[in-house]
Amino acid sequence: NEYKSYLSRNILALKLFGRPCSLIARQMRTSSDTTDVHTSQAEEQIRNLRKQIDNLENRIEADPEVIDLETKISKLRYQKGHLERAIIKEQSRRMVSFPTFFASKITDVVQALYPGVNAKIEVGPVTTKGKAADYQTSACFLLSKEISKSGIKCNPKQVAEKLKEELSKNITCIDKIEVTGPGFLNFYLKNSFVNEQIQDVLMNGVRAPGCSKRMKIVVDFSSPNIAKEMHVGHLRSTIIGDTIARLLEFMGHDVKRINHLGDWGTQFGMLIAHLEDKFPNHTQESPPISDLQEFYKESKKRFDTEPDFKQRAYRKVVALQAYDKETYAAWKLICDISLREFQNIYDRLDIKLEPYGESYYNSRMKGMVKKLEEDGILTDGDGCKLIFVEGQEVPLMVVKSDGGFTYDTSDLATMTVRMGEWNADWGIYVVDNGQSLHFELLFAACRKIGFIAPEQKVTHVGFGVVLGEDKKKFKTRSGDTVKLRQLLDEGLERAEKKIRTKEAEKKERGSGGLLTEEEIIKCRDAVAYGCIKFADLSCTRTNDYVFSFDKMLDDKGKTAVYLLYALTRIRSIARVAGLTPEELFQSATRTPIVLEHEAELKLAKTLLRFAEVIEEIGHTLLPHTLCSYLYDISLAFTHFYDNCYCVEKDAKTGETLHVHTNRLLLCEATARVMEKCFDLLGLKTVARM
Numbered sequence: 001n002e003y004k005s006y007l008s009r010n011i012l013a014l015k016l017f018g019r020p021c022s023l024i025a026r027q028m029r030t031s032s033d034t035t036d037v038h039t040s041q042a043e044e045q046i047r048n049l050r051k052q053i054d055n056l057e058n059r060i061e062a063d064p065e066v067i068d069l070e071t072k073i074s075k076l077r078y079q080k081g082h083l084e085r086a087i088i089k090e091q092s093r094r095m096v097s098f099p100t101f102f103a104s105k106i107t108d109v110v111q112a113l114y115p116g117v118n119a120k121i122e123v124g125p126v127t128t129k130g131k132a133a134d135y136q137t138s139a140c141f142l143l144s145k146e147i148s149k150s151g152i153k154c155n156p157k158q159v160a161e162k163l164k165e166e167l168s169k170n171i172t173c174i175d176k177i178e179v180t181g182p183g184f185l186n187f188y189l190k191n192s193f194v195n196e197q198i199q200d201v202l203m204n205g206v207r208a209p210g211c212s213k214r215m216k217i218v219v220d221f222s223s224p225n226i227a228k229e230m231h232v233g234h235l236r237s238t239i240i241g242d243t244i245a246r247l248l249e250f251m252g253h254d255v256k257r258i259n260h261l262g263d264w265g266t267q268f269g270m271l272i273a274h275l276e277d278k279f280p281n282h283t284q285e286s287p288p289i290s291d292l293q294e295f296y297k298e299s300k301k302r303f304d305t306e307p308d309f310k311q312r313a314y315r316k317v318v319a320l321q322a323y324d325k326e327t328y329a330a331w332k333l334i335c336d337i338s339l340r341e342f343q344n345i346y347d348r349l350d351i352k353l354e355p356y357g358e359s360y361y362n363s364r365m366k367g368m369v370k371k372l373e374e375d376g377i378l379t380d381g382d383g384c385k386l387i388f389v390e391g392q393e394v395p396l397m398v399v400k401s402d403g404g405f406t407y408d409t410s411d412l413a414t415m416t417v418r419m420g421e422w423n424a425d426w427g428i429y430v431v432d433n434g435q436s437l438h439f440e441l442l443f444a445a446c447r448k449i450g451f452i453a454p455e456q457k458v459t460h461v462g463f464g465v466v467l468g469e470d471k472k473k474f475k476t477r478s479g480d481t482v483k484l485r486q487l488l489d490e491g492l493e494r495a496e497k498k499i500r501t502k503e504a505e506k507k508e509r510g511s512g513g514l515l516t517e518e519e520i521i522k523c524r525d526a527v528a529y530g531c532i533k534f535a536d537l538s539c540t541r542t543n544d545y546v547f548s549f550d551k552m553l554d555d556k557g558k559t560a561v562y563l564l565y566a567l568t569r570i571r572s573i574a575r576v577a578g579l580t581p582e583e584l585f586q587s588a589t590r591t592p593i594v595l596e597h598e599a600e601l602k603l604a605k606t607l608l609r610f611a612e613v614i615e616e617i618g619h620t621l622l623p624h625t626l627c628s629y630l631y632d633i634s635l636a637f638t639h640f641y642d643n644c645y646c647v648e649k650d651a652k653t654g655e656t657l658h659v660h661t662n663r664l665l666l667c668e669a670t671a672r673v674m675e676k677c678f679d680l681l682g683l684k685t686v687a688r689m
Contacts, residue, residue, distance in 0.1 A: 103122065269319075369399060
């Protein structure tokens with residue numbers, strides 16, 4: 001382009017120079033014959049100039065470098081158009097997060113009006129009752145301070161008025177913008193726009209909000225120990241971790257779900273040495289996992305009280321680390337039976353995980369420690385090798401005084417794999433609050449030694465413990481830890497009993513619509529596992545929560561039972577009208593939706609908050625927000641259903657008099673959003689309940 005511009009400037013210069021030469025020639029023709037020679041010379045000069053112009057123009061057209069550049073430009077323009085179309089198509093697949101949308105618009109206006117002024121703009125939904133705005137921001141208070149620093153004196157209300165004036169020009173989805181109080185900015189969505197967005201949900205489904213960057217994310221959760229049964233202590237990490245992974249996957253990120261198994265170390269030397277005495281065939285078959293756990297307890301007792309056994313256990317550890325054939329075979333059998341038992345639990349709860357035990361990182365530890373020593377990272381202390389981090393009271397112990405590795409060593413090695421080899425953008429550890437100081441130290445140490453790059457992010461997703469109804473740690477009556485398998489079995493038993501009791505009551509009243517045996521089993525599983533998950537997820541994860549089957553199985557209030565039943569009621573409305581979801585979809589393609597009643601619009605606007613709720617949880621990793629939103633939908637739907645007939649019937653004959661298609665379509669949109677929420681929470685839904 002620069003070369004072409006240079007040639008063009010030459011052409012222009014020659015043309016400009018050519019004009020006065022032509023004028024001189026004409027003047028000379030009118031002079032006496034003595035000037036003929038000069039005239040001829042001038043005309044020759046003109047002809048030469050024209051020839052140069054033609055040559056330069058032809059050179060531009062024919063120059064190989066110019067042709068090559070124009071070809072490349074043409075290709076780039078095509079690629080640009082293709083990418084722009086792809087962006088538009090991708091954006092159409094995403095639902096709008098209105099707080100992000102409005103914040104972006106405000107930021108653009110601020111940058112245009114007050115260059116150099118930067119302030120974090122936050123916009124939130126207005127949840128108060130009555131004819132309030134849909135969204136509001138208090139950003140004008142902060143903006144007025146920042147603007148005043150630049151030398152322009154103003155108050156929040158003046159800033160709000162100016163923003164209102166500019167924003168009103170270019171936001172088409174807004175019915176009005178108003179300034180209230182000392183400087184709050186309120187946004188009201190257009191009803192026609194709300195109608196269009198509900199129609200979009202019906203036509204294109206429930207989609208995630210847009211994300212600025214598709215990240216590679218590692219989520220570490222569940223993490224049971226090999227040779228031990230999963231217990232209630234694993235419940236929260238498993239459920240919370242799965243929901244976080246589901247949500248991030250839904251948002252379009254590349255998520256790797258990691259099950260960090262405790263499958264290496266001294267305890268396996270103890271257990272294998274004990275099995276040699278108690279279970280001689282341990283290299284060909286493994287005892288059941290319940291027996292393994294008892295054998296483990298016995299081996300620990302012997303390790304603490306019998307010096308000879310302790311030495312034999314250490315020798316087994318050395319043999320395992322050297323991959324001795326018999327020792328390794330025994331270890332592998334123990335791992336295999338444990339993994340099968342874990343998978344049975346995961347299948348019941350619909351959890352997907354990739355097992356990566358501590359053994360996976362074992363081969364990397366020696367080289368990692370050597371490199372840390374060479375780099376001068378390790379400090380000697382009482383025979384141990386430590387990593388001290390500024391601001392942390394205790395160090396990481398990388399090598400014990402006996403030369404053995406520790407959990408800290410293993411955690412450092414996992415970081416080299418996840419943030420190094422896998423090059424994850426974000427590492428998430430779903431582990432109880434009791435480990436918060438450990439992860440704070442681990443992350444700080446990894447930043448110090450370069451295992452985590454400045455642009456990479458790591459987060460400890462902590463959670464409280466599960467309590468019994470006595471507000472103490474959840475235990476069996478005998479004081480033992482509650483096995484997760486037993487907990488799930490009890491949930492199934494209680495759920496089935498309640499369902500069959502309800503069915504018996506219906507039959508006694510002579511009510512129709514009894515569930516089939518197959519429907520009872522499906523309903524039992526959905527309710528049992530759903531209520532356990534929802535009770536956990538609906539509490540703020542950082543707090544402890546009380547485990548109570550009676551409260552979980554309550555069909556009133558914010559419980560899985562109530563919400564699952566609410567969904568089946570919504571689905572039943574279309575069945576009463578004699579319409580299938582396919583027929584409703586066809587109706588949505590033919591006729592624009594028109595919602596006018598206050599209750600219709602309130603429900604519709606609640607549904608449109610889905611994207612902003614998902615976006616918020618993507619930042620906070622607090623799943624209870626989604627549970628609360630699901631409950632908000634059910635309340636908005638109840639208000640709508642109480643005030644708006646969907647199907648009008650003759651009170652005497654039961655004959656259908658009128659079907660309000662717009663309202664049925666709103667019911668369908670509600671069901672779709674609720675189903676997506678349930679899916680992200682890991683709950684199965686049922687058609688009838």
